[in-house]
Amino acid sequence: IYPGYKFKIVDAMITNFQHIPEELKQYKQWVLVGTEGELIDPHNGRRASVIDPSTWSDYEYAKSVCGIGLGFVITANDPYCLIDIDNKITNPATPDQLARQEKVLIAFNSWTERSRSGRGYHIIIKGSIPRGIDQDHIGVYSTGRYMIMTGDVVRDAPITDYNDLVNQLYNEATKTSHRAELVDGMATMSD
Numbered sequence: 292i293y294p295g296y297k298f299k300i301v302d303a304m305i306t307n308f309q310h311i312p313e314e315l316k317q318y319k320q321w322v323l324v325g326t327e328g329e330l331i332d333p334h335n336g337r338r339a340s341v342i343d344p345s346t347w348s349d350y351e352y353a354k355s356v357c358g359i360g361l362g363f364v365i366t367a368n369d370p371y372c373l374i375d376i377d378n379k380i381t382n383p384a385t386p387d388q389l390a391r392q393e394k395v396l397i398a399f400n401s402w403t404e405r406s407r408s409g410r411g412y413h414i415i416i417k418g419s420i421p422r423g424i425d426q427d428h429i430g431v432y433s434t435g436r437y438m439i440m441t442g443d444v445v446r447d448a449p450i451t452d453y454n455d456l457v458n459q460l461y462n463e464a465t466k467t468s469h470r471a472e473l474v475d476g477m478a479t480m481s482d
Contacts, residue, residue: 306361307442308354312402312415312450315363315371321353322346324360324439333357341366341435360407360439367419367434371450372457374399374414375430375438377406388427395429395460399453403446412445413438418454420461431461 322339323331330339332346333353339346341364353361365373376392378384384392396403401416411428415438423432430436 306440307444308361310404310442310444310447311350311361311440314450315415316350318363318369319344319347319349320364320366320369321348321350322362322364322437323353323357324362328439330362330364330437341437362437362439364437365432365434370417370419370452372416372418372420372431372433372453373436373438374416374457375406375411375432376414377408377411377428377430379408379410379428382428384428388429391427392429398456399451400446400448401451401453402448403444404441405443405445407439407441409443413441414446415450416457417450417452418457420457424461424464426464429464431457431464433457 321333323333325331330341330346331337332339333348333356334346337346344366347364348356350361365371374395376395378389378392396412396414399414399416401414403412403414405411406413419433420431423430423434423436425431
């Protein structure tokens with residue numbers, strides 16, 4: 292598409308554009324997606340960044356340049372939060388994790404699409420969490436991430452505000468994380 296364009300977009304990632312929510316199309320947060328899921332700037336074919344709006348485009352331009360695979364960047368400046376549920380072949384979810392995923396799918400009755408692997412889901416809600424989390428094959432992000440839009444809709448519901456519920460999910464996930472606490476202290480180091 293571009294001179295020096297080193298990324299390729301595969302046919303398996305064809306986006307069903309007619310099923311992308313209209314409200315997402317209003318944001319200038321669209322990128323192209325390469326074969327390995329890398330973000331591509333629609334304007335020049337170089338790498339895009341989730342923190343650099345100059346590498347994003349409006350929906351119509353990105354669609355016209357690409358025609359195949361698009362990504363939507365989630366930022367702190369929009370009201371959206373992405374719940375990304377995975378069950379990868381190379382790292383499958385356990386039965387307990389699958390049960391938790393099902394509870395999340397039921398609890399968040401908002402617009403949902405199947406991921407490009409066909410083995411996961413993207414639920415888009417309105418809400419914000421302090422930082423992204425990824426636990427039990429469930430990722431939750433409200434900034435600094437993107438989703439590869441497939442338009443393979445499994446729940447054609449409005450994008451709903453679940454701020455309280457997503458923060459409850461966040462709190463539960465961060466309480467069960469096994470994180471070491473850092474403690475300041477004095478130490479003598481040798482060569």
